[in-house]
Amino acid sequence: MPLSIPGNWLSATLILADLVLASANVIIGFSLLAYILTHNLRSPVAQAFSALLTFVTIVYAADVVVSNVISAQATLAWLRFQWLGIAFVPAACLHFSDALLATTGSPSRRRRVAVALAYAAGLVAVVLVAVSELVATYEVHGPTQARLVGGPLFVPFALFFFGTVALAVFNVFRARQRSLTTSSRRRMSYLTVAILAPALGVFPYSQLEPVYHGLTPNWLLALALLSNVAVAVMTVVSAYTVAYQGVFTPDRVIKHNLVHYVLRVPLLGSAILALMLVVPKVEAILGLPRDTALIFTTIIGIVLFQVLIEKAKPYIDRLIYRQDREQVDWIEKLDTRLLTSGDLQQLLENVLIALCELLRVRSGFVVAMQEGALEVRVYCGPREVADRFLKEMDWHELLPQFEQRTAPRGELHNADFCLRDGCWLLPLRDSARGSTLGILGLEATNGQPMLTPEELATVAGYVGQAELALEDMHLQQDVFAALRQIEPEIEELQRLRTERRAASPPRLEKLESNPVYAADFPEVVRDALRNLWGGPRLTDSPLLRTRLVRRTLADNEGQPARALRAVLHQGIERLRPAGERTYTSNTWLVYNILELRYVQGKQIREVADRLAMSESDFYRKQRGAIQQLAAALVTMEGEQVEAEKAAEGPDKRV
Numbered sequence: 001m002p003l004s005i006p007g008n009w010l011s012a013t014l015i016l017a018d019l020v021l022a023s024a025n026v027i028i029g030f031s032l033l034a035y036i037l038t039h040n041l042r043s044p045v046a047q048a049f050s051a052l053l054t055f056v057t058i059v060y061a062a063d064v065v066v067s068n069v070i071s072a073q074a075t076l077a078w079l080r081f082q083w084l085g086i087a088f089v090p091a092a093c094l095h096f097s098d099a100l101l102a103t104t105g106s107p108s109r110r111r112r113v114a115v116a117l118a119y120a121a122g123l124v125a126v127v128l129v130a131v132s133e134l135v136a137t138y139e140v141h142g143p144t145q146a147r148l149v150g151g152p153l154f155v156p157f158a159l160f161f162f163g164t165v166a167l168a169v170f171n172v173f174r175a176r177q178r179s180l181t182t183s184s185r186r187r188m189s190y191l192t193v194a195i196l197a198p199a200l201g202v203f204p205y206s207q208l209e210p211v212y213h214g215l216t217p218n219w220l221l222a223l224a225l226l227s228n229v230a231v232a233v234m235t236v237v238s239a240y241t242v243a244y245q246g247v248f249t250p251d252r253v254i255k256h257n258l259v260h261y262v263l264r265v266p267l268l269g270s271a272i273l274a275l276m277l278v279v280p281k282v283e284a285i286l287g288l289p290r291d292t293a294l295i296f297t298t299i300i301g302i303v304l305f306q307v308l309i310e311k312a313k314p315y316i317d318r319l320i321y322r323q324d325r326e327q328v329d330w331i332e333k334l335d336t337r338l339l340t341s342g343d344l345q346q347l348l349e350n351v352l353i354a355l356c357e358l359l360r361v362r363s364g365f366v367v368a369m370q371e372g373a374l375e376v377r378v379y380c381g382p383r384e385v386a387d388r389f390l391k392e393m394d395w396h397e398l399l400p401q402f403e404q405r406t407a408p409r410g411e412l413h414n415a416d417f418c419l420r421d422g423c424w425l426l427p428l429r430d431s432a433r434g435s436t437l438g439i440l441g442l443e444a445t446n447g448q449p450m451l452t453p454e455e456l457a458t459v460a461g462y463v464g465q466a467e468l469a470l471e472d473m474h475l476q477q478d479v480f481a482a483l484r485q486i487e488p489e490i491e492e493l494q495r496l497r498t499e500r501r502a503a504s505p506p507r508l509e510k511l512e513s514n515p516v517y518a519a520d521f522p523e524v525v526r527d528a529l530r531n532l533w534g535g536p537r538l539t540d541s542p543l544l545r546t547r548l549v550r551r552t553l554a555d556n557e558g559q560p561a562r563a564l565r566a567v568l569h570q571g572i573e574r575l576r577p578a579g580e581r582t583y584t585s586n587t588w589l590v591y592n593i594l595e596l597r598y599v600q601g602k603q604i605r606e607v608a609d610r611l612a613m614s615e616s617d618f619y620r621k622q623r624g625a626i627q628q629l630a631a632a633l634v635t636m637e638g639e640q641v642e643a644e645k646a647a648e649g650p651d652k653r654v
Contacts, residue, residue: 020277021228022063024270025201028232029057031266032239035258040243048099049242052092052198056231058085059202072140079138080129087125087157089198090164091118097171097195100188104178111171118164125157136204148204161203168195187241194241197234201227236262263309268302275301345378347469351462352380352440358458359451361443365389368428368438368470377438389423389441412460417449424449428467430474437470522630525568529598529626532565543567547640548633571633572599583610593618593625 033053040046062082069075095118098111128135134151172195176188243258275297352364363381367374367390374393379386418425428438440463451459524542531538543549544560548567556562572594577587589611596607608618 018225020274022060023273025060027269028266029053045099048096052096055085055088055092056198075140083126083129087122089202090161091122093168094118094164097168101171101175104175190237194234194238197231201231344473348378351466356380364442366440412456430471522627525630526626532598571629574632590625590628
């Protein structure tokens with residue numbers, strides 16, 4: 001509890017530091033409470049931790065207020081209000097520990113009853129402090145000086161407080177013993193220590209008469225300071241652990257979001273608050289009025305802190321992502337490398353403007369394929385030129401002429417320009433597939449252009465940029481289409497991953513025995529596909545242990561290989577789009593690859609030719625198709641598990 005003690009510089013420094021840290025605890029507690037409420041409130045563990053954060057924040061908020069009140073009456077009122085936090089902290093600790101222990105497969109009705117009784121006891125204590133002196137009262141000697149006087153029920157309350165906290169620590173220790181993975185045990189170890197911090201920080205030790213009179217003011221302030229530091233650290237550690245509970249998001253994302261949230265919200269808020277409290281104390285040194293010094297230092301502090309965070313971000317991320325650093329770097333750079341529709345339009349407009357200025361023509365346009373039809377993507381100058389060309393153009397007539405262009409990308413000749421309806425036309429080609437993506441048109445000033453080699457090289461450079469942009473956009477559309485198809489499967493994988501992390505020992509054993517939960521499951525699927533028609537490894541495939549295959553045995557004369565083959569066929573058919581089959585649509589790409597290559601057993605060269613792609617492109621897209629099949633099998637396995645659980649009835653447990 002902050003005390004107002006006049007005296008030497010050490011006392012003044014300790015008072016200021018104690019106030020800063022108490023205020024920081026309020027900011028940290030409220031910030032982390034807001035984070036949990038907006039990110040993870042569905043988890044019972046997060047709900048219990050939110051209650052604990054709320055009560056701890058109330059205690060420290062009252063401390064801050066009492067340090068600044070101007071009347072003894074207000075001091076007494078706020079000290080009694082503080083018991084709303086003090087009395088409920090042990091119950092919240094027990095609630096939190098019970099929720100943690102339940103995640104390890106050990107729910108208990110008796111523990112839930114104990115939690116309810118602890119909250120009831122806390123409520124009784126709050127009421128008694130508010131209306132009587134049975135638990136505690138205060139002797140107020142000034143606006144910020146108070147001594148707690150225990151009543152007849154104070155010792156029983158203290159026994160309840162520390163006994164409940166000890167039981168909470170024991171529950172967390174049991175949860176650690178029941179954890180089977182290294183990461184979960186490590187997090188439970190953190191919590192075993194961290195759960196002690198609220199008890200050490202919120203109990204009013206410094207206000208008790210023996211402590212109040214037995215220690216010097218500086219010692220009281222130093223102990224309060226250490227307590228505030230411990231609570232701040234342990235609160236962040238606890239929030240870090242709770243953030244993982246019941247969330248489907250990958251661990252790296254949770255860790256990244258929480259760390260950067262702590263840096264930008266509670267840490268920044270605490271730093272600015274420290275400046276606001278310290279600057280008025282040194283205004284004489286600065287030689288500036290208080291308000292002026294405070295404004296300038298606050299603004300400078302915010303700016304410098306943000307700069308420091310940005311500079312430290314690579315080093316922080318390196319600590320967070322130790323093993324996945326290279327992949328994370330690549331993912332983070334994708335947003336700057338990917339082209340949106342607006343980016344593509346801007347790039348093509350820049351190309352058109354540059355070409356029109358170079359060739360001194362009034363208008364130009366780019367038409368491209370969009371969902372099976374040609375449309376004007378961008379134009380420069382009068383739009384009528386592009387619309388007239390699009391209306392009068394015969395694509396099937398122009399295409400053979402464009403196909404005759406054999407010059408590689410970056411090279412251009414005057415003869416490559418096709419003169420039609422007063423326009424110079426150039427095809428925009430896909431260098432990998434050899435297909436025409438669109439047409440670049442420029443208003444013709446005369447007949448066939450007569451450009452110098454230097455001009456042709458410049459035009460070829462601009463045309464190459466337009467081709468690359470369209471090519472990248474088409475590739476991105478393929479990727480996005482594939483991601484949209486597997487999005488439900490990715491969510492299912494995250495759900496199963498979370499289920500595995502929180503599973504009880506018997507449940508975890510069952511999960512471990514099922515290959516669909518293994519990290520290398522796509523490799524397992526690939527090996528099975530390679531041996532689909534009688535390969536030696538099909539009869540040894542880990543897929544034979546899945547519930548899907550075991551369920552299918554009866555329909556396949558009890559032969560495991562036939563049952564596995566049937567399951568793989570079902571998975572492939574699950575990826576079949578609706579409607580009539582085509583071999584050029586991106587929608588059918590995954591199904592076509594799997595069906596032609598593995599079901600029909602065609603050679604790679606034959607399949608690539610059928611799908612109009614190169615062999616290297618086929619290998620890349622085949623990997624993606626197998627991953628989608630693996631995700632589909634995971635979903636099917638999950639559906640089978642749920643069906644078996646439903647068939648067992650409500651009284652059965654896995």
